[in-house]
Amino acid sequence: MKSSITPQYKARAKIIKAMAHPSRLFIIEELSKKERCVGDLTEMIGADASTVSKHLSVLKNAGLLADEKRGNSIFYSLRVPCIMQFIGCLEDVLFSNAKQHNEILKCCKR
Amino acid sequence: MKSSITPQYKARAKIIKAMAHPSRLFIIEELSKKERCVGDLTEMIGADASTVSKHLSVLKNAGLLADEKRGNSIFYSLRVPCIMQFIGCLEDVLFSNAKQHNEILKCCKR
DNA sequence: TGGCTATTTGGCTATATTACCAAATAAGAC
DNA sequence: GTCTTATTTGGTAATATAGCCAAATAGCCA
Incomplete structure (x- = not known):
């Protein structure tokens, strides 16, 4: 860098x-x-x-x-209150990770 | 906790x-x-x-x-694009830190 | 002053992280 | 197949972080 x-x-x-x-x-x-x-x-x-x-x-x-x-x-x-918006974004990430994980599980269970 | x-x-x-x-x-x-x-x-x-x-x-x-x-x-x-909003918030923090630091400096220089 | 209560600091050990090198792997190109 | 390029993995040493205990500090309260 x-x-x-x-x-x-x-x-x-x-x-x-x-x-x-x-x-x-x-x-x-x-x-x-x-x-x-x-x-x-x-x-x-x-x-x-x-x-x-x-x-x-x-x-x-x-x-x-x-x-x-x-x-x-x-x-x-x-x-710095704007920090809290970020926590919301983290939850989005976690949700999207879980979703992806589920898809993989579904796929493996086929 | x-x-x-x-x-x-x-x-x-x-x-x-x-x-x-x-x-x-x-x-x-x-x-x-x-x-x-x-x-x-x-x-x-x-x-x-x-x-x-x-x-x-x-x-x-x-x-x-x-x-x-x-x-x-x-x-x-x-x-996860929402991450980028957070970077903006970080810059706010940094700016606000710098401002605070200046104020302290000003106060000490009096 | 002397005793409390709240908070911070120093010391220490256990654990985690970083970055490099060397070696392994993967997949094109020929 | 072999050569080459791109990327990852394993090993290792240096550094940073986390959490506890014990001790220090600061300020209130009689």
Whole structure:
């Protein structure tokens, strides 16, 4: 790849990589509904708080989340709502994959 | 995370993970313009052909690409055009990150 | 101040990913 | 058939990621 255009793709990949984990996708979806503090998410996810904290920092580092300290807690929120449209596209992919898989199965069962 | 809902997030993460690499993003974008064979992409990317082949198989495995053998070559194409909308959203994120960064800089220079 | 609660950081191990090379495979061309 | 081209597979080393525990930090509350 021409090195002159690499940085752009690296920057995009960094954001996508930040999303590329089941727990982080869960967090994104949850935060698209309403803001949450680390404790909330930790309980929902059921992992160690330090693990969830690290997931949050990955997302924040990619520019996807905003955080705000209030009282004793830090509330995270989704900074980029357009991300959620993409989840819809993922579901299309999954559906289309399943359909294709079915067709193959049908064909093999003949 | 409730184990009952985990599979859905894992399935989504698999697709996103497949996209989460600079060369693979480049491939996706290139294939959104027109189908290409491995050799074309290898030349454009400038990596070993085996490396590019593996990238293609990751994307294909996730259900993002279709392939068709014609003559001596295998032509890959993008199976899921809605992916490209997402790239636009990524650019929004990057822009918004840059803006935020500028604001911080401005604030620090005061 | 001292004790809580919420969150982050550091250390560590296990696992996954990347990219290269060399070798295998597949299918045309002759 | 043999040669050639296109692509994939296997092996390997370097690097990155994930998750837990223990410890550090930050700020509220008596």
